Amino acid sequence: MKRIMLEIAYDGTNYCGWQVQPNGITVQEVLNHHLSELLKEPVETIGASRTDAGVHALGNVAVFDTNARMPGEKIAYALNQRLPADIRIQMSKEVRADFHPRYQVSEKTYEYRILNRRFPVPTERFYSHFTYIPMDIGKMRKAGEYLLGEHDFKSFCGTGAQVKTTVRTIHRFSVERENDLITMRITGSGFLYNMVRILAGTLMEIGGGAYPPEKMQEILAAKDRKAAGPTAPARGLTLIKIDYKNGKEEE
């Protein structure tokens, strides 16, 4: 028996998120199915990030245990031959048997993309959120500075989430504009349910001039979901990567 780690990229457009659920097809379900067929034994993956319906990933992580003889690094190639075009393994390798993608200390990076121009661009429609309201990225950057460090992000936690604590640590935050495309990138130790999308929705209100950047402090202090802006659409969000810090476990 060995434990294999996968790095998985997917286009979330046609999936009901990562995690297996009764109401629709999910990335995990498709992955489990094709892994089981490839390795000729029942395979159940454990995912690092249970991304929502419509959210994309470049580097989500999952592990599974198998008795199959196929070398860890070959699995990516073999599995990609079977997967639909909207899921592609980026890397596979053997890891320690006690490596758990959610309990291991890690740093996650998300990107939220906003297309900011007069009219939408069809080729961007699945992978960005469109707004014609001019965005001031200087204001968005300033507001983002208040997010850095350890804070109680209760105002940015989607309702219905059950967590022990709403305190999280943000390590890095940036906003860049390239022509009409604004990319927000955020790295932290972990994120609450819908946190990046609520942050994106709030930063768009600040970027559009509805509130000054300093409003971000008040919103954090309120510890109330109603104080923050709307949840921005899933299509603009991509889980870029997950870095495991005490990386010895994965070597």
Add this chain to the structure above:
Amino acid sequence: MKRIMLEIAYDGTNYCGWQVQPNGITVQEVLNHHLSELLKEPVETIGASRTDAGVHALGNVAVFDTNARMPGEKIAYALNQRLPADIRIQMSKEVRADFHPRYQVSEKTYEYRILNRRFPVPTERFYSHFTYIPMDIGKMRKAGEYLLGEHDFKSFCGTGAQVKTTVRTIHRFSVERENDLITMRITGSGFLYNMVRILAGTLMEIGGGAYPPEKMQEILAAKDRKAAGPTAPARGLTLIKIDYKNGKEEE
């Protein structure tokens, strides 16, 4: 009667190209249909560039004549309410009655995108051509220099095309890499059938080391389609813009 110019962006994935044809749905057909419904009279557009099946556009141009009273610049907004999400008008305005998008002197810019990494990325699959063969963009740039200026591009003309002359002028050519995405951008007075895709296929052979950059000179001199590389897939190609040079006509 007035003549209206449209700038049109589309995701070509689900269309049999621009021009109306019996075998499948085209961008022009969808545009004519919705324009006719909007303006309550039969409308027939004349397109600048008859892009192939699967090719995208950010700024194709078309004109049509109408008796409708709607101001030219309002048509973009009204038409976008009716069009499917994979077609979006970027601009509309009234132009001189004799303005013809194909006979007017113009400069066209195309982009060809190549995703160059170990495994494909699902969110890029409709808008780039994937190769895992490492591309040397220095070699591609050097090969591209031979294309600048006036040349007989017969070697880069798709078979079946009927044209008076295969001489064309290339004004600008660039290759940039941003992480794993290579973007070739080419601007010229006009392009032969499949010319940008055959150039892209040839430059990929040079970038991958199959031939040295100097081979481009030989290929041009051969004036034979068989001397050039393969036609790269449509999905990597986008018509970025068309600039009308003696722009007085469109003011």
